[in-house]
Amino acid sequence: MKRFFRRLLGGIGRALSRLFNFGIPLKIMLIVCILIGGLAVGLTYSKMMKKVGGKDDYEEAMRYIEIKDVVCDHYIDEADRVKMGQSAAAAMISGLGDKWSYYMSPDEYRSYKLSSANEYSGIGMSIAKEDNGYFRVISVNTGSAAAEAGVASGMVITAVDGESLRDMSEDAARTLIRSKLNGKFTLTVSGGEELTVDCTKTRQSAVNYRKEKTDAGYVQIFNFEAGSAQEAQDAIEALLEQNIVALCIDVRGNAGGLASEIQQFLDYLLPSGTVFYTADRNGKETAYDSGSMCIQLPTVVLINGETYAEAEVFAAAMQEYRWATIFGETTTGSTRDQETLELSDGSAIRLSTKSYLTPNRVDISAHGGVVPDMIVYNSDPSSTGTTQGTTGGEQGTASVSSDEQLMAALTFLSKTGA
Numbered sequence: 445m446k447r448f449f450r451r452l453l454g455g456i457g458r459a460l461s462r463l464f465n466f467g468i469p470l471k472i473m474l475i476v477c478i479l480i481g482g483l484a485v486g487l488t489y490s491k492m493m494k495k496v497g498g499k500d501d502y503e504e505a506m507r508y509i510e511i512k513d514v515v516c517d518h519y520i521d522e523a524d525r526v527k528m529g530q531s532a533a534a535a536m537i538s539g540l541g542d543k544w545s546y547y548m549s550p551d552e553y554r555s556y557k558l559s560s561a562n563e564y565s566g567i568g569m570s571i572a573k574e575d576n577g578y579f580r581v582i583s584v585n586t587g588s589a590a591a592e593a594g595v596a597s598g599m600v601i602t603a604v605d606g607e608s609l610r611d612m613s614e615d616a617a618r619t620l621i622r623s624k625l626n627g628k629f630t631l632t633v634s635g636g637e638e639l640t641v642d643c644t645k646t647r648q649s650a651v652n653y654r655k656e657k658t659d660a661g662y663v664q665i666f667n668f669e670a671g672s673a674q675e676a677q678d679a680i681e682a683l684l685e686q687n688i689v690a691l692c693i694d695v696r697g698n699a700g701g702l703a704s705e706i707q708q709f710l711d712y713l714l715p716s717g718t719v720f721y722t723a724d725r726n727g728k729e730t731a732y733d734s735g736s737m738c739i740q741l742p743t744v745v746l747i748n749g750e751t752y753a754e755a756e757v758f759a760a761a762m763q764e765y766r767w768a769t770i771f772g773e774t775t776t777g778s779t780r781d782q783e784t785l786e787l788s789d790g791s792a793i794r795l796s797t798k799s800y801l802t803p804n805r806v807d808i809s810a811h812g813g814v815v816p817d818m819i820v821y822n823s824d825p826s827s828t829g830t831t832q833g834t835t836g837g838e839q840g841t842a843s844v845s846s847d848e849q850l851m852a853a854l855t856f857l858s859k860t861g862a
Contacts, residue, residue, distance in 0.1 A: 508532065533791065542796050544780055544809075550790035557614070567621070567641060569595055577611040578602050578634070593641040595631065603632035615783055623702055626671025653679035658858040661688035662850075668701030668754045673708035680712075680739065690742040690857035692850070693762075696772060696828050700753025703800075707732040710761050713739050719761045721801040722781065729801070742860040743768040744853040747814060748828070751775040753800075760802040760814045770816040771853045777813035820852045 516523050534547040548556055557572060568588020571579040581599045584591050603609060604620050612620070628642045650672035652664040661683035665676055680691065703722065710719040711734040721729045745759050745768045756775045762768035781798035799807050808814060822828060824846050 530791075537793060537795070542780070544778060544782055545793070545795045548792045548794065553786070553790065553792040556784075556792070567625070567643060571601065571617075573614050573617075574600065576600075578609055579617060589641050589643050589645065593631070593639045595633075595639055595641070600634040601631050602634055605629045606632070613783070619702070623670050623704065625669065626674075649675060651675040651679050653683060655683055655686045655688055656692075656854055658690075658854050659688055660690040660692055660854055660857045661686070662692045662694065662854075664694040665698055665755075667699055668705040668709075668758070670702060670705065672701060673705040673712070676709050677712050688741070690744075690860065691739070692744045692746065692853050692857060693768070694746040694850070695751055695755040695759060696746050696748040696849070697750040698752065698755035699750075700755050700778075703732065703754060703757075706754045706758045706761075707734075710734055710758065712737070713743075714761065714765050714767055717765070718803055719765075720757050720803060721805060722798050723801055724798050738767075742857055744857055745770050746849055746853055747772040747775050747816060748822075748849070749773050749776065751814070752778045756808055756814050757800045757802070760806070760808055763814065763817065764803045764806075769818065769856065770814065771818045771820055771856070772816050772849050773819065773821060774815050775808075775813035777809045777811070779808040818852065818856070820849045822846075822848050 512523075512525065512528060515528070516525065530547075530549045533549075537545050537547040567590045568585035569590040570582040570584075572582050574580050579601045581590075581595055581597055581601065583597055584595050601609060604617075604624065607620065609617055609620075624641075625643050627644055628640055630638045630640050632638050650666050650669060652666070654662050656662050661680065663676060663679050663683070665672060676693075683691075703720075707719060710732075714734045715738040716736040717734055718731045719734045720732050722732075723729045743762070745762050747756070747759050747770060751759065751772075752775070756777070756779050759768075759770055759775065763770050779800040780796035781800070782794050783797045784792055784794050786792045796809075799809060801807055828847060828849070
């Protein structure tokens with residue numbers, strides 16, 4: 445075998461010598477071949493490392509391939525390689541330990557996009573992202589705000605209130621549209637035509653309020669979507685005109701909404717300072733501040749296990765400023781902002797990319813939610829927010845209510861505000 449290779453290399457050397465008309469010793473030729481081969485291997489390895497992300501990633505990829513090969517070679521039944529790959533991808537995201545992040549297969553992602561496209565119930569249209577970076581209208585509900593504005597299936601929306609949607613992610617476009625649902629706004633469609641959408645006729649109030657017989661004002665906020673902050677402020681102003689002596693703000697069951705809405709409401713309630721932050725993975729923070737004007741009344745905020753996201757941030761800010769006593773149950777801890785990242789095979793990852801931080805820079809999600817100052821449970825969860833008619837009395841209430849959390853808060857306020 446050695447003789448064969450020596451003869452082969454010698455033949456290559458003699459051939460090159462004749463071709464270029466100069467002599468090349470066998471040893472030099474051998475060294476050159478080795479160097480060229482080594483360089484080729486090195487370049488191939490380097491290219492592979494760059495593609496997979498480095499030595500550690502390469503070893504992980506090889507381990508996955510080895511496991512898959514072992515299963516396919518030795519498993520008693522025929523292995524479904526596609527299902528194995530999807531399960532492995534889902535397990536990778538599950539391994540983060542973040543219950544708000546998850547993997548979607550191509551089929552699941554298609555369903556997710558259809559569901560997301562139909563979330564604009566306040567407008568009455570479904571949209572889907574196009575390859576050109578804009579959004580095509582898939583369907584329009586008869587009699588909806590979109591239909592009355594002249595929006596029709598097949599139209600391509602290029603801007604909302606003059607803000608271009610070009611290359612905007614579906615999450616960003618959804619947030620932009622949600623921020624407009626409390627009033628009128630314009631949709632620019634391909635060709636430059638502008639259509640005015642009026643959501644004021646179809647929008648339902650996010651706030652319920654009343655004056656209790658203890659002279660406390662009760663304000664129930666169902667969500668923090670567009671317009672909710674102004675509605676809550678208007679409710680409190682109306683209660684102040686009725687000479688309330690305390691305030692009970694109920695965000696139980698509140699699924700959150702928009703950061704801009706809780707900033708506006710906290711700015712109205714709290715004195716000057718930072719009311720919360722958002723932070724990305726690199727620690728870059730964005731501060732949301734309050735002005736000097738504030739509401740100075742004994743205040744309780746009601747929370748429970750169905751209080752989510754921005755509603756949790758609201759309660760935490762009120763608690764850390766010591767502007768309210770928090771009653772109820774620990775919240776969900778869902779205070780991370782998710783982004784949908786599409787993969788090359790049509791699958792996607794719904795991934796937490798930002799965190800909400802309290803004024804003291806506490807990551808609510810990492811701490812498992814907002815913990816009340818006074819833990820109170822409702823024996824009947826369906827009674828939440830339904831009771832009206834406290835009368836004062838020795839304990840602050842003479843009537844009996846099945847909403848024990850609300851009654852405890854009103855009893856506390858009747859003593860504090862006296």
